[in-house]
Amino acid sequence: MAGTSDEIDTTRPSIARAYDVVLRGKDNFEVDRAFVAEIVKVVPEIYDVATYNRQMLGRGVRFLIEQGITQFLDLGSGLPTVENTHQVAQRANPDARVVYVDNDPMVRAQGKALLAENEHTAVVTSDLRDPAAILGDEAVKRLVDLGRPVGVLLVGILHHLHDDEDPQGIVDAYMAAVPSGSHLFITHFCASSQESREAEQKYLALLGTGRFRTVAEITSFFDGYELVEPGVVPLPAWRPETAVPEELTVGQRLMFGGIARKP
Ligand code: SAM
Numbered sequence: 001m002a003g004t005s006d007e008i009d010t011t012r013p014s015i016a017r018a019y020d021v022v023l024r025g026k027d028n029f030e031v032d033r034a035f036v037a038e039i040v041k042v043v044p045e046i047y048d049v050a051t052y053n054r055q056m057l058g059r060g061v062r063f064l065i066e067q068g069i070t071q072f073l074d075l076g077s078g079l080p081t082v083e084n085t086h087q088v089a090q091r092a093n094p095d096a097r098v099v100y101v102d103n104d105p106m107v108r109a110q111g112k113a114l115l116a117e118n119e120h121t122a123v124v125t126s127d128l129r130d131p132a133a134i135l136g137d138e139a140v141k142r143l144v145d146l147g148r149p150v151g152v153l154l155v156g157i158l159h160h161l162h163d164d165e166d167p168q169g170i171v172d173a174y175m176a177a178v179p180s181g182s183h184l185f186i187t188h189f190c191a192s193s194q195e196s197r198e199a200e201q202k203y204l205a206l207l208g209t210g211r212f213r214t215v216a217e218i219t220s221f222f223d224g225y226e227l228v229e230p231g232v233v234p235l236p237a238w239r240p241e242t243a244v245p246e247e248l249t250v251g252q253r254l255m256f257g258g259i260a261r262k263p
Contacts, residue, residue, distance in 0.1 A: 006105050013207055015160055016104035020079050022050035027079050027106055035206050042198040045251025052235040053156050053187055054081070056257055058088050059239055060185045061151070063228075063259065065092040069151040069183060071144045072098045073174070075128040076157025079107050080114040085153065086121040096120065097143040101134055103127045128157070129165060131173035149181035149262075156255070158221065159189040160209040171221050180262055184225055187235060187257030188218045195250045218256050225260035232258040 013035035017028040021036045024047070039046050061072070070093055074085045077100035089096035100111060100123045111123035122139035134140060144150060152174050161167040175184055191197060191212040203210025219232045230238065234253045237244050245252075 008105050014104055014106070015207065015209065016079050016102065016107055018207065019050060019156070020081070022047045023054065023081050025079065025081055027110060038202050038206055039199060042202060043195050043251060043254060045249060045254075046199075049251050049254045052252065053255055053257075054083065056187055056235040056238055057085065057153075057155050058083050059241065060153075060155070060257075060259055061085055061088040062092060063239065064151040064183055064185065065089055065096065067183060067261070068181075069149055070096050071148065072096065072151040072153060073134075073140070073144060074098060074100045074153040074155070075134070075174070076154065076160070077102050077107065077111075077123075078156070079104070080110050084114070086115075086118065090118075090120065098122075099124060099137075099140050099143050101126055101128050129161065129170055131170060131177070135174075135177050146177055147179060149183070150178040151183050151185060152178060153185045155185060155187045155257075158186060159211045159213065162209065162211065168221060172224075175225065175262055178262065182262045183259055184222060184262070185257075185259045186218065186221055187255050188213060188221075190215060190218060190234075190254065190256040192234075192253040192256070193250045196254055199254070215256055219258075222258060222260040225262050227258055227260045232256050 010029045013032045017032040018035050020028045021032050072085055072089060086098035089098060098121045108125040115121045122143055124137050124139050126134055158167050189212040191214050196212045200210055200212040234248050235255050235257050236252050238257055
């Protein structure tokens with residue numbers, strides 16, 4: 001995976017732009033759309049999966065606000081779209097603070113435009129695999145008081161870290177820096193079907209990242225923290241606001257997620 005660069009590379013798909021394709025955004029190139037077209041061949045519902053993830057992001061942020069969380073570190077935040085974390089959080093609490101972290105150069109350009117007027121929100125263009133650098137960043141220090149509970153969001157991103165990049169160590173480094181009462185919020189690609197295994201092969205071959213971990217592997221990211229109900233479940237089944245069918249489709253089971261509290 002690339003670190004941080006100012007160059008927008010249009011010869012290879014990028015994680016942020018491919019995600020923008022499935023969210024039906026406009027910040028993507030032919031190479032990103034061609035990648036998504038390959039994924040559609042194995043998971044025709046992939047566009048819906050992105051929607052389930054964004055809906056879970058919204059429900060999760062509202063839940064965190066209800067728990068009294070007023071500051072959010074949104075790691076691997078993606079290109080601005082509808083219902084971004086600061087919009088959901090600040091609707092409930094106008095004083096909520098959000099720092100977005102992403103290493104895609106397009107996120108920096110688009111994010112700065114979106115946030116120009118918002119003094120409680122910042123975009124940091126940095127690699128989240130370096131928690132010490134992120135936690136020491138000026139914008140993080142200005143907006144996030146590490147003496148008070150923080151919502152640590154790793155939504156739709158840990159599957160883009162390879163096993164040998166120590167995703168667990170990265171999770172733990174962020175959680176070690178925040179106090180009791182902080183919450184960890186993860187959504188993740190899941191090895192939940194034959195289609196998910198085929199999708200993993202395509203992601204790894206064509207995008208370079210995309211680990212579809214088992215439910216047990218995803219759950220173990222929360223080790224040491226108190227999972228809130230209903231635990232780690234398919235996204236549409238996490239504290240749903242509308243009725244959920246008993247039998248979930250391949251797409252509805254393609255990502256799992258949960259939230260836990262640091263004791
Ligand atoms: N969190 C958002 C959501 O769930 O709607 C966006 C998820 S998007 C699939 C993952 C984002 O993580 C992309 O925007 C990508 O650029 C970013 N990303 C990937 N690797 C990263 C890294 N090492 N450091 C920072 N950001 C990264």
